[in-house]
Amino acid sequence: MTTDSNIQILVALNMTLILQLLGVFLAVLADPYIKRGHRISLYTILGLVTFLLIEPQISEAYGEVLYRSAPGLWNTLISAAGYIMRTIVLYHFIKLTGNEKGLKLLKILIVANAALCLSSLFVPWVFFYDSAGHWHRGPLNYIIFVVSFFMVLWFVAGTLIRYRGIRHRESIVPIIISVNVAIAVAMDLSLGFGPKISFLTVAMTESTVFFYIWLHLQFVREHENSLKAEQRIKIMMSQIQPHFLFNTLSTIQALTEIDPERASKVIEEFAMYLRQNINSLNQESLIPVKKEIEHTKIYSDIEEVRFPSIRIDYEIEDDDFLVPPLTIQPMVENAIRHGVRGKKHGWVSVSTYREDDFHVISIRDNGKGFDVDKMIEDSMNGDHIGVKNVRDRIIDMTGGTFVIDSVIDEGTSVTIKIPALKENL
Structure with a gap:
């Protein structure tokens, strides 16, 4: 009975998260206010978060069949991809706030982080899998968390700087998202078990939904301001x-x-x-x-x-x-x-x-x-x-x-x- 309940909870959680991601995808597809660059960033976030949601469950259920030829190699590659994807999601969150300063530096940081994660294919510095398929932390594992933490701080600081002195309340949503992600990471690290859906995955899914709503409000206001400016020009020209x-x-x-x-x-x-x-x-x-x-x-x-x-x-x-x-x-x-x-x-x-x-x-x-x-x-x-x-x-x-x-x-x-x-x- 307990097993059935756990399966039901897992299915319900999956449906909730997937429907939220699908809803954001359809909203972005139909939203007339979103610019092309913003739309691409949102699609990238949706694709990566969906992968991070579904892949661990597929690997756990069918990993022995899919990766039986080289389980250590595949597990290492997929884990490295997960770490890299999370930094890319954070990069696009930062980009969508409209703060263009330092994006080149962040790209360099993401590439360096990716190289460090992929080094696990050759040396056990960041993480490794033993012969039984169990994951272990390497001596440099903390670096990838420092990189993510730095990007979260960048996300918050960039938002506060952009809205400094004009619209303080509009910086609340990005800050809530950052706190949400930080708490999720802490819970994943402290609880010491590997759920099929991590707290971080749930946090990133919810953050995507919140962030789109926040962005939509920004785009609508920009559109309204543009219309007001156009109206003022028409008024002057009419006079x-x-x-x-x-x-x-x-x-x-x-x-x-x-x-x-x-x-x-x-x-x-x-x-x-x-x-x-x-x-x-x-x-x-x-x-x-x-x-x-x-x-x-x-x-x-x-x-x-x-x-x-x-x-x-x-x-x-x-x-x-x-x-x-x-x-x-x-x-x-x-x-x-x-x-x-x-x-x-x-x-x-x-x-x-x-x-x-x-x-x-x-x-x-x-x-x-x-x-x-x-x-x-x-x-x-x-x-x-x-x-x-x-x-x-x-x-x-x-x-x-x-x-x-x-x-x-x-x-x-x-x-x-x-x-x-x-x-x-």
Whole structure:
């Protein structure tokens, strides 16, 4: 009965570990975020850990049949391969952390360790098998454990250095993996028996699963950061339109002949406008609404010079909260470009005020108006990217709302509501 129970436990453990490795393999195969080099490293780890899991059990069950021609040679070769493979797994763990420093040195260390292990085929310095097939430790056996211990320390140190000062919590998983491996090695050495599945093999299997999950989170965040950077570029490009640049320069050129002093002021404002748009590329956090209004006023001053028939008014009652950069200015630009420009008495009004638990920003105009439903439909196809970006950032960064109301031939109203949370005060 005890033998049957042991067999059942062994089968259950094998199924658990193999299914975990298979699950990681399928996840890596389907993961769209993993780069080619990382994918190869993960496949290498999975292949080696699978070998280390299955080979000892096959050798114990069928070794007498498989290796009967030269049992000492085969046992020595397989044991040496096991020691070498463990260092290769650790090397790929280190490589996957993204710390490229010292990888050449580690390769040299792995080659030297492999040569030392393979020397057991000729001399009993590291380990040897007696005539009965029993394994014995050699006088230099401790060196291969020192090499593995050194690589584990390298793994931990490299992770801490890479995430020093930015994301301390992200170094926890590699440290847990290292501690897990170290404990497993200590248990294998101290318990003094040879189980069919060693503690180290179990630790390396579980570490592979944990490490993939950790890596996936890194890859997803990198992808999200890339998308955010791309979005910031699109925002800036949507605000710095070529026709605006050319028309402003033409206006400045005309002013230099009739009003040089005014031309000088417009040049200064134009430079500030461009600088603030470019700075927005590196601005990931919210900014004071005062700064956004200042930027909007610089833009509107330039437009009022270009189009004397329009008027932009500001009624600022609430200016003590935060907004995403480039939120008010793009809406004023839309109101001018697509609404009031060309009208004999066009106006745009920008106001901020407090309403219950919200900071409210209102941008209104008496322009041509448009079909809001069609605008929303067009934005899904890539048009009106400026409006869509403002709306998305208001929702994602502040938890606020963004509403557009428009009546053809009467005008448009944009209402932004931002919750008056503590972090926005």
